[in-house]
Amino acid sequence: LSKNYQKLNPYYVCGFVDGEGSFNINIxxxxxxxxxxxxxxAFEIELRADNREILERIRTTLECGGLYFLDYKRYGWNPHYxxxxxxxxxxxxxxxxxxxxxxxxxCKAKSFEIFAExxxxxxxxxxxxxxxxxxxxxxxxxxxxIGKKRKTFR
Amino acid sequence: LSKNYQKLNPYYVCGFVDGEGSFNINIxxxxxxxxxxxxxxAFEIELRADNREILERIRTTLECGGLYFLDYKRYGWNPHYxxxxxxxxxxxxxxxxxxxxxxxxxCKAKSFEIFAExxxxxxxxxxxxxxxxxxxxxxxxxxxxIGKKRKTFR
Numbered sequence: 001l002s003k004n005y006q007k008l009n010p011y012y013v014c015g016f017v018d019g020e021g022s023f024n025i026n027i028x029x030x031x032x033x034x035x036x037x038x039x040x041x042a043f044e045i046e047l048r049a050d051n052r053e054i055l056e057r058i059r060t061t062l063e064c065g066g067l068y069f070l071d072y073k074r075y076g077w078n079p080h081y082x083x084x085x086x087x088x089x090x091x092x093x094x095x096x097x098x099x100x101x102x103x104x105x106x107c108k109a110k111s112f113e114i115f116a117e118x119x120x121x122x123x124x125x126x127x128x129x130x131x132x133x134x135x136x137x138x139x140x141x142x143x144x145x146i147g148k149k150r151k152t153f154r
Numbered sequence: 155l156s157k158n159y160q161k162l163n164p165y166y167v168c169g170f171v172d173g174e175g176s177f178n179i180n181i182x183x184x185x186x187x188x189x190x191x192x193x194x195x196a197f198e199i200e201l202r203a204d205n206r207e208i209l210e211r212i213r214t215t216l217e218c219g220g221l222y223f224l225d226y227k228r229y230g231w232n233p234h235y236x237x238x239x240x241x242x243x244x245x246x247x248x249x250x251x252x253x254x255x256x257x258x259x260x261c262k263a264k265s266f267e268i269f270a271e272x273x274x275x276x277x278x279x280x281x282x283x284x285x286x287x288x289x290x291x292x293x294x295x296x297x298x299x300i301g302k303k304r305k306t307f308r
Contacts, residue, residue: 008259009169011166013169014166015166015167015168015173016170016172017169018169019173051261054259057259105162146204
């Protein structure tokens, strides 16, 4: 028996994601792909487990993605839920169009822009070549810099 | 020369606050008030300094509050900005009405509800008595429990 979750106002989702969402490019080693790399793009929001309902409602609003329980017991942390969209067609037809229609307003707007650029590389199948993988590594690097640009102390 | 910041969609603010905002009741010792306590209510959002603009735009949208720079140099952390509304009349006429009109959707809705209840105690001047302060301490305790209710591991 699955519960029906109520959709959220799209601007609400946009504000929530500006604070809590993340756009990720994951580049892993892979033994069977031709260029030995595997690229995965993902849109994710991770929250403490007591916020599960809001993630369900975001999933209902964006009409894609899944929820994953993260136990964290061995770290002594609170359990979390992660909302994740990783399916290429969902990123293409749902996530990217949504945030083009309802643009992010904070620093995360820049992350999204790079994410969308990187996604074009994948759509053109360039990620199957080493040149393409290098391009994606550069995007990944740029995204990491956004989170660090004021880290002047240490 | 002060920059003009563009207002945000109110639902955006609501979504952002559901993730990043906090409603606080601060009860401090005070030597000159009759009941020896001083109560301050505050609505706050603290972000890394590179997100300053979004806080300025939230301030413009909510038409109240101030921004404070938090250096954190001695901790070796990134600098932050805190947006804070502490003026009683602003909480009464701006913050509480705003979040009644655009209700929070996550766990934070419960925090806001308690915050608004606690504010009524102050409006009725009950916080000037020890009975009133005890009531506020109970609200403060309830708010803390919300953040901890699933903390079953340790």
